Amino acid sequence: MLTREQLAQLGEHLRGTCKQIGAAVEELEMGDDVDETRLEADLLEVDTELCVQCGWWHEVSELQYSEQEGGGLCEQCCDELGVEFQ
Numbered sequence: 604m605l606t607r608e609q610l611a612q613l614g615e616h617l618r619g620t621c622k623q624i625g626a627a628v629e630e631l632e633m634g635d636d637v638d639e640t641r642l643e644a645d646l647l648e649v650d651t652e653l654c655v656q657c658g659w660w661h662e663v664s665e666l667q668y669s670e671q672e673g674g675g676l677c678e679q680c681c682d683e684l685g686v687e688f689q
């Protein structure tokens with residue numbers, strides 16, 4: 604279980620990359636017993652979200668929710684999929 608501060612640090616570390624959560628946690632030496640699914644949800648609270656299409660981390664506001672894709676899409680993926688980006 605990470606503190607809010609660690610979570611923010613983790614989010615910062617992930618944004619702009621396509622790293623696995625577990626790998627990032629390891630790089631930051633925040634422990635090796637992490638629940639990635641849980642962390643992925645927690646990361647939303649520190650403005651960090653995964654684009655479901657390309658797997659890169661973005662700020663939540665940078666993603667467009669797509670019902671069809673079942674998650675947030677970055678602008679580039681919206682372009683590729685022909686989804687309107689607002």
Ligand SMILES: [Zn+2]
Pocket residue numbers: 654655656657658659676677678679680681
């Ligand atoms: Zn994308």
